[in-house]
Amino acid sequence: MAFEWEELLQEEVLDPGILSCQGCGSTIAIRQVLKALGKNTIITVPACCWTIIDGPFPYHSLKIPFFHTAFETAAAAATGIRAGLNTRGYKDTNVLAWAGDGGTFDIGLQALSGVAESNEDILYICYDNEAYMNTGIQRSGATPYKAWTTTTPYESPNKRPKKNIVEIMRAHKIPYIATATVAFPLDLYKKVKKAKELKGTRFIHVLAPCPPGWRMDSELTIKVSRLAVDTKLFPLYEVEDGEKLTINYYPKEIPIEEYFKLQGRFRHLEEEDIKEIQEMINTYFEKLLEEHKRTHGTIDNIKRGVYK
Amino acid sequence: MGDLKTKKGIKKVLYGNHAVSYGVKVSRAQVISAYPITPQTQVVELLSEMVGKGELDATFVNVESEHSAMAVCIGASITGVRTFTATSAQGLLLMHELLHWAAGDRLPIVMAVINRAVAAPWSIWSDQNDSLSQRDTGWMKIYCESNQEVLDSVILAYKVSEKVFLPSMLVLDAFILSHTAEPVEVPAQEEVDEFLPPLELPHALTPEKPYAIGAVVMPDGPYMELRYKIQKAMEKAIPEIEKACNEFYELFGRKWEFVEEFMMDDADVVLITSGAVSSTVKYTVNEIRKREGKKIGVLRMRILRPFHFEKIRKILSGRKKVIVLDRNISFGLGGIFFNEIRSSLYSVSEKPILLGYIWGLGGRDITPKDVEGVIKDAEKREKDEDIIFWGLKKENINL
Amino acid sequence: MAERIRYKNIDEIPDVALSTGTTRVLKTGSWRNVKPVIENKAAPCLKACPLGTKIPHYFYWIIEKDLEKAADVLLERNPFPAITGRVCPAFCQIGCNRKRFDERISIRELERYVGDYIIKRGYKIKELPSDTGKRIAVIGSGPAGMAVAYFLRRYGHSVTIFERESKPGGVLRYGIPSYRLPKDILDKEFEMLLNMGIKIETNKELGKDVYLDELRQKFDAVFIGIGAWVEKRMRMEGEENLLSGVHFLKDVNEGKETSKFKGKKVAVIGAGNVAMDVVRTLKRIGAEPCILYRRTEKEMPALEEEREKAKADGIPFHFLTLPIKAENRNGKILLTNQKMKLGEPDKSGRRRPIPIEGSEFQEEYDFVIKAIGEEADRKILPEEYLGEDGWPYADKKTGATKVEGVFAGGDFIQGPSTVVEAEAWAQRAARSIDRFLKGEDINVKEIPPRTVSFMLIRTEYFDKAPAIHPQELSVEERIKSFEEEVKTFSEEMALKEAKRCFSCGYCNSCGNCYVYCPDMSILWKDGKPVVDYDFCKGCGVCASECPRGIIQMVSEI
Incomplete structure (x- = not known):
């Protein structure tokens, strides 16, 4: 079958030579994100892997203006840029805050919440690699339950479940929230396109596998991303106005063990741990199904089979 | 003040805080973001009202912290628009990281800091430690004595910041200025427009300029050179400030100098002061001169950064005694102004006796009696003394 | 070409850390120690086809609806696809990777589809070389x-x-x-x-x-x-009373008179493909044929497909039955048969038939046709x-x-x-x-192409879909005439079926490698992926996500 990604066959909005690790999930994500947004975009990036990835001074990869901002300020800086651009008449220029999980779930949450509560007109995308990877794999609020990091060693793995950022954002009743991940690039692309057309605070949570941090081979990025979805661990869904919930794809319901066994950060899990986590996953997915049903009256309209 | 050249300005009775607001208004700030803190709130209350009523064509962004307020200003400023924020004490300290950021990105942001004591314990009254703990962030700093000076300094701050591309911090004392009403002349908009053209930021990020700002610089990259350039910009700011002040005088008839010299011509003893308390000091010195004919003068430090070493040296060279009055303290060192003055006198051949007084911390009242007391105390001292706490209650402390 | 930025003096350095150069100057390809190599490999079908027909390759052109190109590819290896598309036992289909996912691809039917297209449009061999004079x-x-x-x-x-x-x-x-x-x-x-x-x-x-x-x-x-064309001998008594299967088929194919078989009882000895053709032909000319075979159904040499069709045609199979004598009785043939049982496997691996003592029985036929093989x-x-x-x-x-x-x-x-x-x-x-x-050595050493096994197929990129089967005449219809019983795929059927193909080992430009590359190092040139080794860090994502095993990571150390 000939080329299956017509929408994504566009000029790249970033140059190669980027300083990402091999198999970096976030770079796969940003390619699709920027293709959806186009060059009429300004990006602001707080401390995160992308601080480094975009290149050292005086070089940079992205073919759009890139503003490096402080760790906790992505949402606020983006708001400022938006205000500035509006003042200068650049009303159709997209403003993108592109932040890691640390800058979103943890240190940047306050500013993000403030901005979301004010429904400032920005697109905020969190590429979530589930720990402070740029500093060397320290635990963040996005680190999964019982996962290893350098600050939650095998002897004492992460004690708390991952913070549910989508639920937090939902509570702000912003117009658009979506989850996405790199194995489904068209899904991500379409969500960004959709978000682009909306006004107000739009939030996309992108799961971006990190081979060094997840203790896995670099070639597994897509595979693991796909498994995250198909195990129901990371369902693909959208929430509009904090209320209407749509599951975009019905996972294959693969046992979570398949996801865990590819990653060294879960290698210590015992059978009962896996069972416990599987139950947590099932419960949450059931909840999502209920909400989908509440929105759509049925769950039969959820796409199954090959999803992109 | 001489002849008022202004023909179109309007006299108003304004709180110091509102003088800030009017200064911002006539400077046509385009994006304003702030978070409330006593005693700053009136500044942004009035500004939000002005924006709300359409009197000021700006975007007012409410945020959840001072940190974000500065982040919004930085974000807006990087697109090349004029920005403003105001804060005090804890809020300023929370911003600290971003003050460096603004200077590092060479953004001409102007901020009003309503000087307030730093917790703990809580205190909301005048004290310079909040602003002085931001001394090394790369911001220009203006310490104001009157509400007219406050308003005028806002305009001047934009003028100079937008010449040298460094941010400016305008400092006024909590309550003493902020909540005290004085007659202030608000210059006419068209006159301010003549003085202050729209901002043109050479490194503004707009979609047609796909550059990155602030990327990591390796040790062999020009991080050090970029720091050198900030220093050079501070040095360049000295003549720019002088030029701007002259131009301002030409247009508005008010002369704001780098430092203010009061009865300094023949003064052997110089009291160095800053902020609103300067008025009390000047009043007392004048009284003593009239009464006793003592050769006392006052040097009011208006601009702390850039520090005009040459000027200070020239003024203080040959004086017998220099008394520096600090409403602040660097623990383990002493008064901050004192130490800066002292370092400026290092190369002077005939050094005056140098005395450092710490007073008025946490809003402790400073009266003419205190000024007289200091002068008398200083008369007794014939050698340098770094730290003298004035007004410290050591006994019979009844609350 | 991107160039490194140099400042001649400090004044040239911007006042802020303004990055105006591109990261293209950073050749991150130097981080790599394995590199992806994009190279077509052999699909199991291609490997199983004695002709090495480039099956996924011409399927690609079927999907693209460019049957000209499909024909070119097919004709490169197969001179008459309309024929093999009908009669080939389709070894290609046996090892089809898709079988392990849902159902094998109907490869033969697709070949026939293109073969018929070639007939319809007329033969055109692209660029026949100039005459060599030989x-x-x-x-x-x-x-x-x-x-x-x-x-x-x-x-x-x-x-x-x-x-x-x-x-x-x-x-x-x-x-x-x-x-x-x-x-x-x-x-x-x-x-x-x-x-x-x-x-x-x-x-x-x-x-x-x-x-x-x-x-x-x-x-x-x-x-x-x-x-x-020479019928093998059975070495039985009265063998001269039997007809030859191949000659029978030749006669029918030449249009010779067949009415003598009409309504007659005919025994056909053997269970190979010729025997199947003989009984099924007999059925169509109105005879009542049956099969006599000395082993069981399991050992039948005929293709399963042919066997099943013969059975469906309603032809009785008499297994473990070996004719040992044929006598001409007034124009009819009296066959003496021996019942057999299966013993140990022989050289062919099939269990050897062993006569059962005293089990002989006789049966009379109008004709007996021998179809035990030719030489x-x-x-x-x-x-x-x-x-x-x-x-x-x-x-x-x-x-x-x-x-x-x-x-x-x-x-x-x-x-x-x-x-x-x-x-x-x-x-x-x-x-x-x-x-x-040309005076060259005729012995050519061939390196067999690497085969793409099912393990290399990324099944997550495929939806399950049942195979498309061709339309066929019903048994009632087909046994009445010599009309072709299997029909050629319609375009819709062909497209649907070709799209089911995994395209094992043949890059069909799906674009996965391009889309999933974290380093913009799979370039898309003229509809094909090309690796940009200047920047490829060798992560292996492209190889891992190639649905069809075309990209391989090769060590560079």
Whole structure:
């Protein structure tokens, strides 16, 4: 079958030579994100892997203006840029805050919440690699339950479940929230396109596998991303106005063990741990199904089979 | 003040805080973001009202912290628009990281800091430690004595910041200025427009300029050179400030100098002061001169950064005694102004006796009696003394 | 070209850390120690096809609805796809990776679809090379002879075929019943072959009308592909009372009178493909045939498909039954049969039938037809052409006989086989002949292509979908006539089925490698992926996400 990604066959909005690790999930994500947004975009990036990835001074990869901002300020800086651009008449220029999980779930949450509560007109995308990877794999609020990091060693793995950022954002009743991940690039692309057309605070949570941090081979990025979805661990869904919930794809319901066994950060899990986590996953997915049903009256309209 | 050249300005009775607001208004700030803190709130209350009523064509962004307020200003400023924020004490300290950021990105942001004591314990009254703990962030700093000076300094701050591309911090004392009403002349908009053209930021990020700002610089990259350039910009700011002040005088008839010299011509003893308390000091010195004919003068430090070493040296060279009055303290060192003055006198051949007084911390009242007391105390001292706490209650402390 | 930024002096450095250069100056490819190599590999179907037909490749063009290109690819390896698309046992389908996912692809039906398209639009071989001036005589116009002629023609040689019968085709015309291979398909296919400039002289039998020595003198090379037409002997009493299966089929195919079989009881001995053709033909001409076979259904040499069709046609199979005597009783045949049981496996791996003492029984038939297998005419060639076993010999890899300039193949050498195997032999022989004519060594060492196993297929990129099967006549309809019983795919069916193909080992430009590359290092050039080694860090995502095993990570250390 000939080329299956017509929408994504566009000029790249970033140059190669980027300083990402091999198999970096976030770079796969940003390619699709920027293709959806186009060059009429300004990006602001707080401390995160992308601080480094975009290149050292005086070089940079992205073919759009890139503003490096402080760790906790992505949402606020983006708001400022938006205000500035509006003042200068650049009303159709997209403003993108592109932040890691640390800058979103943890240190940047306050500013993000403030901005979301004010429904400032920005697109905020969190590429979530589930720990402070740029500093060397320290635990963040996005680190999964019982996962290893350098600050939650095998002897004492992460004690708390991952913070549910989508639920937090939902509570702000912003117009658009979506989850996405790199194995489904068209899904991500379409969500960004959709978000682009909306006004107000739009939030996309992108799961971006990190081979060094997840203790896995670099070639597994897509595979693991796909498994995250198909195990129901990371369902693909959208929430509009904090209320209407749509599951975009019905996972294959693969046992979570398949996801865990590819990653060294879960290698210590015992059978009962896996069972416990599987139950947590099932419960949450059931909840999502209920909400989908509440929105759509049925769950039969959820796409199954090959999803992109 | 001489002849008022202004023909179109309007006299108003304004709180110091509102003088800030009017200064911002006539400077046509385009994006304003702030978070409330006593005693700053009136500044942004009035500004939000002005924006709300359409009197000021700006975007007012409410945020959840001072940190974000500065982040919004930085974000807006990087697109090349004029920005403003105001804060005090804890809020300023929370911003600290971003003050460096603004200077590092060479953004001409102007901020009003309503000087307030730093917790703990809580205190909301005048004290310079909040602003002085931001001394090394790369911001220009203006310490104001009157509400007219406050308003005028806002305009001047934009003028100079937008010449040298460094941010400016305008400092006024909590309550003493902020909540005290004085007659202030608000210059006419068209006159301010003549003085202050729209901002043109050479490194503004707009979609047609796909550059990155602030990327990591390796040790062999020009991080050090970029720091050198900030220093050079501070040095360049000295003549720019002088030029701007002259131009301002030409247009508005008010002369704001780098430092203010009061009865300094023949003064052997110089009291160095800053902020609103300067008025009390000047009043007392004048009284003593009239009464006793003592050769006392006052040097009011208006601009702390850039520090005009040459000027200070020239003024203080040959004086017998220099008394520096600090409403602040660097623990383990002493008064901050004192130490800066002292370092400026290092190369002077005939050094005056140098005395450092710490007073008025946490809003402790400073009266003419205190000024007289200091002068008398200083008369007794014939050698340098770094730290003298004035007004410290050591006994019979009844609350 | 991106260049590194240099500041001549400090004033040239911007006031802020303003990055204006591109990261293209940072050749991150130097981080790599393994590199992706994009290279097509062999699909199991391609590998299983004796002709090496580039199956996924021409499927690609079916999907693209460019049947011209599909035809070009198919004809590169297969001279008459409309024929093999009907009669091939389709070895390709056996190992189809898709079988392990849901159902195998109907490869043969797709081949037939393109084959019929070729017939419809007329034969066009792209860029036939200019004439080499070399002339080759081909004896026999069956699958081997025709195919060798075709391939030689594509090499640019002149070919003259000498055919014993009045029409070309050999077993295709005289052996295969027209309900499986209609004569007009055969005629059209051959007409097109002859239009390529292949000359044919019919009614020229080797040893009668043409002689090998003479051909050797007149031509630069000779290929013998005269098939295997001699019925094997059963060594039973009264064997002369039995009819020959191949002769029976030839008669029917030639349109000879068949009314004598109508309503008659006919026993057919044997259970190979010829036996199936014989019983099914008998059924269509109104006889009441049955099969007699000494082993069981499990050991039947006929293709499963043929067997099932014969069964569906309603033909009784008598297993473990061995005729041992045939007596002519007033024009009818009295067969004495012995019941058998299965013993230990023999050389072929099938269990050997052992007679059961005293189990003989008799049955009377109007006709008994023998279809136990055919062999070459071993007397047709002189001594120097025979192998140690006394049969005509030619090398399996090259088709060369022991006599220089003479090549042979097909059923004549390998014994009764399939059309595709005869064609494949011809393909190898044609290459040898070409090399021989150029004075090159005819022995070519071939490195077999790497096969893409099911393990390398990323099934997550495919939806399950049942195979598309061709329309067929119902049993009631088909046993009444010689109308072709299987229909060619419609375009819709062909598209649907071709789209099911995993395209194992053949890059169909799906774009996964391009989309998933974290380093913008898979470039998309003229519809194909190209690795940009300047920046590729060797992560392996492209190889991992290639749905069809085309990208391999190769060590660079």
